[in-house]
Amino acid sequence: MEFDEFDALVLRTREGLPTQDYPEDFFPFESWRSSEEEIERVEHELDVRLPAQYKEFMMRHGGGGFLFVDLLPVVAPGPRKEDLVSVNRGSLREAGFLAVAPVGTGDWWGFTLTGNECGEAVDFRFHEDGLREREAPGFLDFLVRHGLRWDS
Secondary structure, three states: OOOHHHHHHHHHHHOOOOOOOOOOHHHHHHHHEEEEOHHHHHHHHHEEEEEEEEEEHHHHOOOEEEOEEEOOOOOOOOOOOOOOOHHHOOOHHHOOEEEEEEEEOEEEEEEEEEOEEOOEEEEOOOOOOOOEEOOOOOHHHHHHHHOOOOOO
């Protein structure tokens, strides 16, 4: 999926959202955008190369709530404690996995690492045994399926 098609789906989704059915503190789309410099700094700090689609998305849209998915921001804004670096230090990184979105059960969505290179595909990592399942061939496809809940 390319960004033109993705952005059109995001726009259609935003236009179709009811405005009065959400709690006052719910924001379907948060926009903790990252700069290219922040992304480069985090890549250096984690010693990884992030996928191009992911980096472009984080600069265009950003982390935080993306309707039905909570994305780790590249750099934590304000009082938020979790970001890409804080979550991916330690056991996940050592297991060859870079987490980008919590599932809410202790499991994670993220990228499998080959050396220091993140794969383009998004995988689901089970916390009990570390096994992984392919979730989507690319980051935008993952967001369409799980964030926007469109069939892609």
